[in-house]
Amino acid sequence: MSLTPPVAGPIADAWLVIPLFNEATVIGEVIAGARETFPHIVCVDDASTDGSGRAAREAGAVVVTHPFNLGQGAALQTGIDYVLRATDAQYVVTFDADGQHRVEDAAAMVERAREEEAAIVFGSRFLDGRTKPGLLRRIILKGAVWITNQQTGLRLSDAHNGLRVIRRDAAEHLDLEQNRMAHATEIVLQLARTRLPWVEHPVLIVYTDYSRAKGQSLMNSINILIDTIVK
Amino acid sequence: MxxxxxxxxxxxxxxxxxxxxxxxxxxxxxxxxxxxxxxxxxxxxxxxxxxFPPLLTQVAQTVGVGRGADLLLYGLTITFLGYVAASYRRMRQLEQQNTVLARHIALSDAIRPRPGSTNGSAHDPR
CATH class of the missing domain: 1.10.287 (Helix Hairpins)
Incomplete structure (x- = not known):
């Protein structure tokens, strides 16, 4: 992939926020791979029952453990709160636990935020043709993009992408109340309200059999839609 | 009577x-x-x-419903829907409070680990 220039050295002023729920088989590997570039990682263990939290801690991440399962949106907010309260990091990078995001994309997005003084960098899998989501998934994702754009007034090409870089001043505006999956629209909405400069950055989503099986089903996208409309 | x-x-x-x-x-x-x-x-x-059951029927007929029992059913339906809406709102509220509380506990544990706790290793955040 020649699109992303190699980034020299670890990125010390950014924290990776990884919501974690029952990903024990992959989380260790994901964190170990990410730590070469991002030495600071906070994993929010959303009351996993398969030892994911221990695996994450052994791989070298800070682990914040929810006392019971709250949902991915809640885990994301907890991770962001941790970074804001316990560190003086400039950037929060939201990252998925299942290994579908690439560390080099995240690093390139932080660089881009720095260079272009963007407060928010949204990852988008639709800016180029590299990501192959399959027809049904593409239709659902494009529908989600359309709804998000209607609600937020932004013109994004991808909405439900978990890879984002959020500068500290923008992150301080976040107060996610959608505990489950509808947070993806809510986070865009709240970031749009900050009126801070944002850009989209092309990323490659690595669809493995694992992430496909874990991914959002068609039925759940109906839940997300209703959660988004009925607050 | x-x-x-x-x-x-x-x-x-x-x-x-x-x-x-x-x-x-x-x-x-x-x-x-x-x-x-x-x-x-x-x-x-x-x-x-x-x-005075006939009174109910009379009221029903003034509002154009045949029997008093029908009027009751309609009233009940509306009340039930109102109840569903109110309890949904209440549930969301409780969920929100629950989340804030759980997050507070999780963060307190992670930032200042309790002695003897297996939670949140002594990883010092910067």
């Missing part, structure tokens, strides 16, 4: 029971006062309907 005394007594007792249950819950003062006034009205109406 005193034919079928058994069912009338049972229904009246039921209404008194619900009344006690509802008035004992606490909320904001104004909210509570409004609810109590509504409740008193409801109790009076319910008692009237039990003691």
């Amino acid at each position: 005193l034919d079928q005394p058994l069912i009338k007594v049972i229904l009246l007792v039921g209404i008194v029971g619900v009344t006690i249950l509802l008035t004992r819950s606490t909320a904001g003062a104004r909210h509570q006062a409004v609810r109590r006034l509504l409740l008193v009205g409801f109790v009076l109406l319910a008692a009237m309907a039990i003691l």
Whole structure:
């Protein structure tokens, strides 16, 4: 992939926020791979029952453990709160636990935020043709993009992408109340309200059999839609 | 007024029971006062309907419904929907409070690990 220039050295002023729920088989590997570039990682263990939290801690991440399962949106907010309260990091990078995001994309997005003084960098899998989501998934994702754009007034090409870089001043505006999956629209909405400069950055989503099986089903996208409309 | 005394007594007792249950819950003062006034009205109406069933039918017919029982069913449907909406709102509220509380506990544990806790290793955040 020649699109992303190699980034020299670890990125010390950014924290990776990884919501974690029952990903024990992959989380260790994901964190170990990410730590070469991002030495600071906070994993929010959303009351996993398969030892994911221990695996994450052994791989070298800070682990914040929810006392019971709250949902991915809640885990994301907890991770962001941790970074804001316990560190003086400039950037929060939201990252998925299942290994579908690439560390080099995240690093390139932080660089881009720095260079272009963007407060928010949204990852988008639709800016180029590299990501192959399959027809049904593409239709659902494009529908989600359309709804998000209607609600937020932004013109994004991808909405439900978990890879984002959020500068500290923008992150301080976040107060996610959608505990489950509808947070993806809510986070865009709240970031749009900050009126801070944002850009989209092309990323490659690595669809493995694992992430496909874990991914959002068609039925759940109906839940997300209703959660988004009925607050 | 005193034919079928058994069912009338049972229904009246039921209404008194619900009344006690509802008035004992606490909320904001104004909210509570409004609810109590509504409740008193409801109790009076319910008692009237039990003691003088034809009255209910008469009311039903004035509003264009055939029988009093039908009117009750419609009223019940509306009340039920209102209940669903109110309890959904309440649930969301509780969920939100729950989340804030759980997050606070999780962060406190991670930032200042309790001695002897297996949670949140002594990883010092920068």
